[in-house]
Amino acid sequence: MNDQGDVSFALSDRAKEAITRKYYLTAGKVAETFGVDLRAIRISGSELARALAEAEFDYKAMMRRRQSEATGLSASKFAGMLAFRLARFKIVHIVSDHAETKHCFLLQEAIALVLVFNMALKMNAPVKQVLELAYQLARRHANQETLALCFDAFKLASRPTGA
Amino acid sequence: MCGSPLLNPTTKRLMTLDQILTEQGLLDRTVREVVAMTKAPAPVQANDGFKSGAELSDYLLQDGGEFIDVDALGKAAREAFGE
Numbered sequence: 001m002n003d004q005g006d007v008s009f010a011l012s013d014r015a016k017e018a019i020t021r022k023y024y025l026t027a028g029k030v031a032e033t034f035g036v037d038l039r040a041i042r043i044s045g046s047e048l049a050r051a052l053a054e055a056e057f058d059y060k061a062m063m064r065r066r067q068s069e070a071t072g073l074s075a076s077k078f079a080g081m082l083a084f085r086l087a088r089f090k091i092v093h094i095v096s097d098h099a100e101t102k103h104c105f106l107l108q109e110a111i112a113l114v115l116v117f118n119m120a121l122k123m124n125a126p127v128k129q130v131l132e133l134a135y136q137l138a139r140r141h142a143n144q145e146t147l148a149l150c151f152d153a154f155k156l157a158s159r160p161t162g163a
Numbered sequence: 164m165c166g167s168p169l170l171n172p173t174t175k176r177l178m179t180l181d182q183i184l185t186e187q188g189l190l191d192r193t194v195r196e197v198v199a200m201t202k203a204p205a206p207v208q209a210n211d212g213f214k215s216g217a218e219l220s221d222y223l224l225q226d227g228g229e230f231i232d233v234d235a236l237g238k239a240a241r242e243a244f245g246e
Contacts, residue, residue, distance in 0.1 A: 072218070103244035
């Protein structure tokens with residue numbers, strides 16, 4: 001509860017710490033498998049902080065707009081907000097041409113998606129579709145609403161028949 | 164005036180659209196109804212989800228492990244774009 005007695009939509013510091021820790025660990029893993037030397041990438045902590053703050057702001061704004069304390073907001077919707085912000089802010093920088101591979105332009109988007117699948121959606125998805133979403137985020141048009149719909153679709157597709 | 168005359172279905176007279184709408188206060192009534200509808204509560208979206216930041220935070224803190232096969236993702240990227 002906040003000072004006005006309303007429900008608070010702020011994320012806890014522990015949750016933000018967990019997301020931040022997971023981001024760095026995920027970045028290391030994805031960079032390695034993408035063939036990008038870890039010494040050649042820089043992660044901007046301030047941009048990561050701004051992305052998290054913006055995702056939290058999105059969540060608060062949507063909860064207020066929907067007046068939905070009664071029904072809440074699905075994990076997919078929050079995952080859409082988080083993935084979009086983590087993909088759009090200037091977080092990952094590759095500082096050496098020698099470290100570049102043909103697909104390293106997808107690095108930040110892949111990190112964002114792996115993180116939200118592991119932390120926010122807590123579900124598996126076919127890697128080819130995850131890669132396609134990463135490309136969509138990096139080079140085409142994507143927003144948090146369409147991402148959330150994609151995540152909802154993955155959720156529905158992963159349910160056992162008849163569920 | 165709004166375009167060509169139309170046949171008023173009530174009076175069977177040819178009238179322009181704005182004349183028909185204005186007649187008997189139809190236009191005013193419609194305007195009042197639309198304005199009243201803007202004051203109705205927003206529809207509540209049916210999502211089974213998190214109702215507070217604390218609830219969402221607790222969910223995020225539950226460590227469910229690794230779901231995406233990062234090695235397979237890297238392999239798919241190499242296949243799609245080359246080394």
